[in-house]
Amino acid sequence: MTYDPTSPNGLQSPKDQVTQVRTNFAQFASILAINHTGFNLTNQGDHEAVVLNNQSVDPGVTQDLDVIYCKNATSNLGTQPQIFLQIPKFLPTELDPTNAINAPMQLTYNQVNVAGPVFQSFLPGGYLFYFGTVSALGTVTLSPAPTKILMAIANSNNLTGGSAPAPFDVQTRITSNSTFVISSALATGIFTFTWMAIASA
Numbered sequence: 440m441t442y443d444p445t446s447p448n449g450l451q452s453p454k455d456q457v458t459q460v461r462t463n464f465a466q467f468a469s470i471l472a473i474n475h476t477g478f479n480l481t482n483q484g485d486h487e488a489v490v491l492n493n494q495s496v497d498p499g500v501t502q503d504l505d506v507i508y509c510k511n512a513t514s515n516l517g518t519q520p521q522i523f524l525q526i527p528k529f530l531p532t533e534l535d536p537t538n539a540i541n542a543p544m545q546l547t548y549n550q551v552n553v554a555g556p557v558f559q560s561f562l563p564g565g566y567l568f569y570f571g572t573v574s575a576l577g578t579v580t581l582s583p584a585p586t587k588i589l590m591a592i593a594n595s596n597n598l599t600g601g602s603a604p605a606p607f608d609v610q611t612r613i614t615s616n617s618t619f620v621i622s623s624a625l626a627t628g629i630f631t632f633t634w635m636a637i638a639s640a
Contacts, residue, residue, distance in 0.1 A: 442466040493520050497543045500527050512545050512565065514640035515586040515616070519549040524563075548640055550583055557582050562637070570635040572596070576621050584617035585638030591619040593634040599625060 440462040447456045468478050474488045491509035498506050505526050512521040523543045530539040548561035559569045569581050591611040598604035607626040613619045621632050
């Protein structure tokens with residue numbers, strides 16, 4: 440016999456289920472160990488992992504619940520399985536007549552860059568968040584390369600000289616899907632600038 444998660448069955452007498460109960464008991468530790476802490480360990484039986492099978496289509500929400508699932512998402516780096524969330528449709532309402540759909544929202548991205556000098560993480564919705572510091576004006580190249588830069592801003596870390604010091608003026612200009620330029624009319628030497636950018640994965 441093999442493990443049966445529906446046994447013992449409360450509708451049958453225990454005397455009629457002895458063989459299946461013994462089989463379940465003998466196999467329980469190996470069955471449970473797949474996504475749980477093993478027996479005779481601290482926190483025995485606790486969940487250790489959740490397995491989300493990759494879905495080919497969005498499952499949809501028909502009840503008052505949220506759906507978390509795995510589905511392939513396309514980015515500039517190719518197609519990777521990502522975690523998605525779909526919530527019930529909550530509009531239109533009396534205050535907002537917009538007929539908004541409950542479109543799936545991408546929650547994860549398969550790469551995070553914590554090594555620098557270009558740091559990168561992700562935002563819900565399939566967006567990437569980049570930030571860093573540069574020691575001179577010029578081009579910043581985002582890595583991993585996004586599909587499209589949506590916005591880039593920079594801030595001067597230094598002040599002008601004189602009796603009324605102020606931060607240097609600073610501008611950014613997006614030049615490609617993965618690069619933007621930081622420029623300043625007053626900062627002519629080596630000065631540091633902190634920057635951030637948001638892009639589509």
